[in-house]
Amino acid sequence: MNRRKWTGVAASVTAAALVLTACGGGDNDQAGGGLQGTDQAAQGSWAINEQPYDQVKQGGELKWPLDALPDNWNYNQLNGPLVDHDYILSALIPKLHVADKAGKIVVNPDYLESATLTSPDPQVVTYKLNPNAKWSDGTPIGWEDFDAQFKALNGTNEEFSVAGTTGYEDIEKVEKGAADNEVVVTFKKKFAEWTSLFSPLYPKSLNADPKTFNEGWIDGPKATAGPFKIETIDQTAKLVSVVPDPNWWGRKPKLDKITFRVVERAALADSLASDAIDWYKIGSSVDNFQRAKAMQGVEVREAPGKSYNHITFNGAETSILADQKLRVAVMKAMDPNVYAKGILGPIVADPKALGNHFFLQGTANYVDNSAPIKADKEAAKADLEALGWKMDGEFRKKDGKQLDIRIVSTAGNPISEQISKLTQAQLKEVGVNVIIDAQPSATFFSDFVNTGNFDMVGFGWSQTPWPISSSKGIYYLDPNSVNQNFGRIGSEEINKLLDQANAELDDAKRVELTNQADKLIWEAGHHLPLYQVPGAVAVDAKLVNFGAFGVADPDYTAMGFAA
Secondary structure, three states: OOEEEEEEEEEEEEOOEEEEEEEOOOOOOOOOOOEOOOOOOOOOOOEOOOOOHHHEEOOOEEEEEEOOOOOOOOOOEOOOOEHHHHHHHOOOOOOOEEEOOOOOEEEOOOOEEEEEEEEEOOEEEEEEEOOOOEOOOOOEOOHHHHHHHHHHHOOOOOOOOEOOOOOHHHEEEEEEOOOOOEEEEEEOOOOOOHHHOOOOOOOOOOOOOHHHHHHOOOOOOOOOOOOEEEEEEEOOOOEEEEEEOOOOOOOOOOOOEEEEEEOOHHHHHHHHHOOOOOEEEOOOOHHHHHHHHHOOOEEEEEEOOOEEEEEEEOOOOOOHHHOHHHHHHHHHOOOHHHHHHHHHOOOEOOOOEOOOOOOOOOOOOOOOOOHHHOOOHHHHHHHHHHOOOEEEOOEEEEOOEEOEEEEEEEOOOHHHHHHHHHHHHHHHOOOOEEEEEEEOHHHHHHHHHOOOOOOEEEEEEEOOOOOOHHHHHHHOOEOOEOOOOOOOOOOHHHHHHHHHHHHOOOHHHHHHHHHHHHHHHHHHOOEEEEEEOOEEEEEEOOEEOOOEOOOOOOOOOOOEEEO
């Protein structure tokens, strides 16, 4: 099960849940020195100064900025799926399938000899493990690791605080195959994007019981199985360093060390200029783009972005936005094009709002389904009036209560601040008072997003190569588990369509069902996609096999410096 990741006003997907990122946000600049728009950036491209492995310098330290250190090193736990966590994790923990440059899902030979759909009905997948693959304690990676992860994530035990159950809930059993390195997974219900499962894969000890799953890896990983291993985790200095693992059976890394360090968004450009870091995401930041273009020895590398910034609405009973009609009325007053042009306009020639919750612009399956929430301030005013929210001075009131909506954002993040202020200004025009509540990035997700402590909240979703299954946990309304549906908004009809889509092995039919669900998600007022974040980064020009990876998974053994 891969889940979407969240970013501090942006995030990404893996299967089972998305990855989150805070809002924020080359070799192929367009004429005029700007960035390519999402329609122009060619899918299947990257800008990493690609060089043959044997021509990369041996040694060196890559200094990598983060927004925050992981709240939990168990990526499958509710607090785990952050983009920053995935950056570190990808050097340490097995991913059985990865995406290549074109977004094609391929077997990772470091861990698998093969993964085959050996029966379509009942669905059976047989994995043949690389016999050299082992955990850092010397234990071979085996079928019991698969079995323990399936049992922890299938949703049958609610004491496991999981980020998502997608895919695992469809498995009937996991068994040892004909050989010691063979794993047989039998499904009770078809699951189309099965290659998303067991990536990442954890040792059985982590999944042994709820307490270990939820708390055992808060301070750090207890076992690894990647080209790198942990050297230091320093919570005071806010850094993590990893070094090559001498017991790694695959291709040896070129780098001597990667140091991941927390750097405030506003300090990224200065940190790169002073050599404190070796790269940063430009994302939506005009200032960081302009600073990068002016730096000596720095390149702007650009590939298609795979994250988007949005605003999630809280539909829980405790929120002012529990009423679907009120949510929709408020959304109509928030024009995504205002955000796209206001934030990206200075660096992207023709930025466009995003009209789909599942598929990104520039991909074959993208369709704009946003018609139910068409931006229209006059319609928004009429809807608010009909709901009994009458103008009383500067803002609207109903039954003596002012229409105050609290938006939570990340402090010290210029893009988050800009999004919040644009929201405040647009909603003031229709009589809604927006209260901006900026919180530290270190507690933004754990204390506010994950707990539903907001009326509106801005962050980003970063997609995985499995856009349908990885998104299910965001939109599926499960009374027993929040998963990643932080706004607690949904319906049985949406659930049914998502179930059907994830069980449909025909690609075209699966996409059709997903777009049907997307239209209902717009109507429900779940969240408002704003714009796709440019996939541009500022990079030390000496770095090779590193930069804007587009839809690909990075190869940590090949990244390094020019010889």
